[in-house]
Amino acid sequence: MADVRKNQARLSRGEWQALIDAIDATQRRGAASRRHRDFVDVHIQAMSGSGMTWSAHTMGPMRGRNFLAWNRWFLRRLERRLQLENPDVTIPYWDWLADREIPRGLRGRDLLRRWHASRAWDRSQLPDRADVTWARRADRYGKFQSRLEFVHNDVHNAVGGDMATGRSAADPVFFLHRANVDRLFAQWQAQHPRARPGDPTEVLKPNSLFGVPVSDVLRISAIGYSYA
Secondary structure, three states, X not given: OOEEEOEHHHOOHHHHHHHHHHHHHOOOOOOOOOOHHHHHHHHHHHOOHHHHHHOOOOEOOEOOOOHHHHHHXXXXXXXXXXXXXXXXXXXXXXXXXXOOOOOHHHOOHHHHHHHOOOOOOOHHHOXXXXXXXXXXXXXXHHHHHHHHHHHHHHHXXXXXXXXXXXXXXXXXXXXXXXXXXXXHHHHHHHHOOOOOOOOOOOEOOOOOOOOOEHHHHOOHHHHOEEEO
16 A cells, blocks of 8 residues: 655644654664664765765756655655654655644754754745746756755755755754655646656666666656655
């Protein structure tokens, strides 16, 4: 059965607790391989040094040609890791157009201390509906990808703190934000079924966590999940 990613605004208290418990379990000393910090380190690498050649982000001369595919597989690998702790856990999405505050289940200061994460919240920097409409108007994959990445940057800046740095994955609100980016991508794909990336055979890096070609991650149904 495919996993279903829900809107965070509709999670029950029990579902929030299950998610938080799974995240905590990946951070404990002696946790199974691929601790939360390992995912954080991969994201830091993707935005610095040799990792910039992965083209997972657009920075300086490096164009984020793999941004959407890389984000999709990164989240799925993380979700699978959380499911080793609790098979019922999925990553919810934060629809920041409809919900203009940090998701309620992740607001606690004790959580941030436990996760060694910081924030500097500024709601005024969140993208608005016109920004997303602008991105969706693109009818070519590359153009849509670059526009959506530009819009997604505003959410990182709105949350601030670690979310505005390469260490953004240290704050689990990252997962929810990036799931919404992936959801918007999936919606656009449904509206543009013939649109394809320019590099379908390129293998996503690093091989230790990715190692699959872009073409393998283009359909969420094939990867085993959907959005509610």
